[in-house]
Amino acid sequence: MSQSPHCPAPDQPSLNWHLRNTTKAPDALRHIIVDISKAAKYISYAIQTTDAGLSGNKNSFGEDQLKLDEMSDDIIREYLCENGTVCCYISEEQDDVIELDSDGLFTVVFDPLDGSSLVDANFSIGSIFGIYEGNDIIGKTPREQKAALYVLYGPRTLLLYSLGDGSGVHEFILNDVGEFNLLRSHLGIADEAKNYSPGNLRAVTSNAKYKTVVEQWMADEKTLRYSGCMVADIHHILSKGQGIFCNIGGGSDSKYPDGKLRHVFECGPFAFLVEEAGGLSSDGTQSILDKPITDIDQRTAVIIGSKNEVEKTVKMLS
Numbered sequence: 001m002s003q004s005p006h007c008p009a010p011d012q013p014s015l016n017w018h019l020r021n022t023t024k025a026p027d028a029l030r031h032i033i034v035d036i037s038k039a040a041k042y043i044s045y046a047i048q049t050t051d052a053g054l055s056g057n058k059n060s061f062g063e064d065q066l067k068l069d070e071m072s073d074d075i076i077r078e079y080l081c082e083n084g085t086v087c088c089y090i091s092e093e094q095d096d097v098i099e100l101d102s103d104g105l106f107t108v109v110f111d112p113l114d115g116s117s118l119v120d121a122n123f124s125i126g127s128i129f130g131i132y133e134g135n136d137i138i139g140k141t142p143r144e145q146k147a148a149l150y151v152l153y154g155p156r157t158l159l160l161y162s163l164g165d166g167s168g169v170h171e172f173i174l175n176d177v178g179e180f181n182l183l184r185s186h187l188g189i190a191d192e193a194k195n196y197s198p199g200n201l202r203a204v205t206s207n208a209k210y211k212t213v214v215e216q217w218m219a220d221e222k223t224l225r226y227s228g229c230m231v232a233d234i235h236h237i238l239s240k241g242q243g244i245f246c247n248i249g250g251g252s253d254s255k256y257p258d259g260k261l262r263h264v265f266e267c268g269p270f271a272f273l274v275e276e277a278g279g280l281s282s283d284g285t286q287s288i289l290d291k292p293i294t295d296i297d298q299r300t301a302v303i304i305g306s307k308n309e310v311e312k313t314v315k316m317l318s
Contacts, residue, residue: 115229126231
């Protein structure tokens with residue numbers, strides 16, 4: 001059914017309009033993304049008004065939780081419950097898979113507030129989401145995600161999403177009346193990188209190859225761009241159209257031999273977005289998109305960003 005001429009395309013499409021008319025997301029998937037965007041509006045407000053201190057609890061990985069972590073997790077859960085098409089969700093702040101509706105179609109995985117420890121320093125932080133079909137993600141790969149998105153809470157609140165399969169990566173800005181409107185379409189990543197973001201930098205003391213990589217970036221006079229929030233650092237790559245981010249383990253005898261980042265909540269969604277934008281991701285041997293999920297708390301090394309720079313870095317680390 002074609003749309004009436006009385007419904008022309010808006011000058012600045014809303015997220016919902018864009019999902020329905022541009023990327024043509026299935027209705028159930030569209031509703032999930034729109035509901036996540038509603039949760040993000042409340043999280044954005046909470047960041048500006050809520051105490052960022054410790055809550056006194058720990059998350060599923062034994063890390064101290066902030067009040068904002070718990071609040072963000074609760075806000076997202078409320079909207080996923082209200083949605084009606086989500087069978088279950090997996091959050092970095094929860095110990096297990098949480099079932100919401102046995103008749104639901106999708107599983108949503110998310111880190112409700114990446115970089116939350118930076119709130120008191122007033123740095124940018126974010127939320128990360130991946131959406132899978134069905135009620136079990138174990139054995140699947142991030143390439144099987146039906147959509148991935150993140151929200152960046154900085155001087156401006158931005159939401160970027162992709163449905164994959166050539167649909168592109170699209171950026172929306174939260175306006176003063178609480179609507180996410182299109183800011184930029186089809187973000188792309190160039191093959192060459194001028195900027196570098198080295199995560200888990202302390203690993204250079206026990207991983208000589210990683211030290212060589214960082215020294216090469218410095219010798220090449222690349223520009224350091226690292227904030228400590230993965231959302232902000234990956235967004236910098238997508239926004240500037242080039243760059244490389246990595247988080248490498250310190251070796252077999254280190255605390256994090258596979259790096260510190262989670263495959264399900266962080267690396268999988270970002271690999272989906274970055275590769276859709278023309279970039280590349282790798283764990284050192286294969287694309288993050290092809291790395292099977294074996295556990296919800298699985299960690300992985302990640303090298304991600306501009307294609308040529310990722311390939312060079314993987315070669316140096318191998």
